[in-house]
Amino acid sequence: MLKLDIKSQSLEELESVFKTWGEPAYRVKQLLKWLYDDRVSRWDEMSNLPKTLREKLAEGFTLGTLELARKQGARDTTQKFLFRLQGGALIESVLIPANPALYGEVSDRHTLCVSTQVGCAYGCKFCASGLDGWRRNLLPYEIVEQVLAVERWRAQQPGLEAPKPEVQAVKPVSGAAVPVSRFIDNLVIMGMGEPLANYDNLLKALKILNAPWGGGIGARKITISTSGLAPQIRRLADEPMQFRLAISLHGATDATRNLIMPVNRKYPLSELSAACDYYQEKKGRMITFEYILIAGVNDALDQVTPLANLARRLHAKVNLIPYNRVDGLAWERPAENVCELFLSALERLKITATLRREKGGDIDAACGQLRLKTEGELAVA
Numbered sequence: 001m002l003k004l005d006i007k008s009q010s011l012e013e014l015e016s017v018f019k020t021w022g023e024p025a026y027r028v029k030q031l032l033k034w035l036y037d038d039r040v041s042r043w044d045e046m047s048n049l050p051k052t053l054r055e056k057l058a059e060g061f062t063l064g065t066l067e068l069a070r071k072q073g074a075r076d077t078t079q080k081f082l083f084r085l086q087g088g089a090l091i092e093s094v095l096i097p098a099n100p101a102l103y104g105e106v107s108d109r110h111t112l113c114v115s116t117q118v119g120c121a122y123g124c125k126f127c128a129s130g131l132d133g134w135r136r137n138l139l140p141y142e143i144v145e146q147v148l149a150v151e152r153w154r155a156q157q158p159g160l161e162a163p164k165p166e167v168q169a170v171k172p173v174s175g176a177a178v179p180v181s182r183f184i185d186n187l188v189i190m191g192m193g194e195p196l197a198n199y200d201n202l203l204k205a206l207k208i209l210n211a212p213w214g215g216g217i218g219a220r221k222i223t224i225s226t227s228g229l230a231p232q233i234r235r236l237a238d239e240p241m242q243f244r245l246a247i248s249l250h251g252a253t254d255a256t257r258n259l260i261m262p263v264n265r266k267y268p269l270s271e272l273s274a275a276c277d278y279y280q281e282k283k284g285r286m287i288t289f290e291y292i293l294i295a296g297v298n299d300a301l302d303q304v305t306p307l308a309n310l311a312r313r314l315h316a317k318v319n320l321i322p323y324n325r326v327d328g329l330a331w332e333r334p335a336e337n338v339c340e341l342f343l344s345a346l347e348r349l350k351i352t353a354t355l356r357r358e359k360g361g362d363i364d365a366a367c368g369q370l371r372l373k374t375e376g377e378l379a380v381a
């Protein structure tokens with residue numbers, strides 16, 4: 001029988017397994033501390049668990065970790081991690097230090113951009129992640145592990161002090177103190193893949209990362225980005241967690257959006273905006289529109305009025321992002337003054353908007369780029 005990974009398990013699932021094993025409940029808490037606080041990668045490191053229990057755990061579950069295949073970027077700038085999964089596939093996570101409040105959150109210390117699939121089936125014309133199509137969904141633990149693996153990497157860096165205990169005050173679970181010093185305190189689900197197309201695994205992973213007994217990262221500090229899967233946006237609105245939602249809009253009319261995002265033919269703007277309305281009604285929180293500016297495609301001023309109308313109706317904030325070139329694709333970023341003009345035209349219409357100077361543009365930080373490059377190099381080798 002195929003074993004499940006221990007970091008794909010919810011608290012309830014672990015409690016029920018421990019119960020059938022006749023293990024006391026406090027053992028679950030000890031296990032969780034080893035997994036999410038100490039981030040151990042071997043069963044035998046769990047020194048306060050009896051050997052017999054460790055053997056039962058090893059028999060019943062895998063304890064999977066991600067292998068760091070490549071890393072780019074300096075310590076104080078955006079850093080990109082390329083991880084190899086079991087089976088060999090590559091995924092990316094990007095660590096963005098001291099992020100200014102991009103999605104309405106408070107300015108934070110460390111944001112991690114997390115992948116949810118190997119490749120992507122949605123084939124947006126400008127994006128590196130979709131170039132080779134979709135290979136598979138990530139399992140919950142492979143999403144969770146991106147956070148733990150980056151923190152494990154950091155803990156091994158010479159000269160870096162240990163994270164301060166006050167970084168995250170985590171509520172104890174039923175009386176048990178679980179002191180967590182989380183290095184990563186914000187997540188953006190904007191790496192490779194379409195998160196809402198891997199809905200169940202994503203939600204399970206985010207519940208683990210959010211839970212006081214797991215990652216302890218507040219739901220309001222987790223932003224899920226989608227290319228516009230309207231039914232899943234509604235489903236997300238019905239969940240109890242208060243995640244932030246970002247919509248990759250990139251076009252304010254169906255004509256422009258259809259040109260670059262095939263998903264718009266399935267869920268055109270009328271359906272997408274109705275789903276956003278619903279999200280907003282249920283959650284009462286601000287949505288963010290991401291709008292990549294691509295030269296000659298969606299950067300003309302005729303997009304500004306429809307974009308402003310949509311943003312106003314949905315109380316959305318607009319993040320303008322100059323396009324990051326992708327090898328093999330013909331798209332280009334507009335000149336700086338074109339981006340500035342677009343921004344000021346939006347602001348004149350009283351829309352809250354920011355123009356991002358893409359961090360990490362020089363290290364292939366746009367989603368899917370490092371993986372594509374590495375696979376290309378491996379193919380040549």
Ligand code: SAH
Pocket residue numbers: 126127128189190191192193194195225226227247248290292321322323324325326366367
């Ligand atoms: N599939 C989801 C999340 C991953 S993509 C989504 O589409 O929202 C995360 C963001 O990166 C999206 O807004 C996407 O449009 C953007 N992106 C992709 N390729 C890019 C590029 N070359 N330059 C700038 N942004 C890019």
Ligand code: SF4
Pocket residue numbers: 120121122123124127128129130191192193194227248367
């Ligand atoms: Fe997939 Fe998002 Fe890239 Fe579109 S932009 S291909 S949905 S990862």
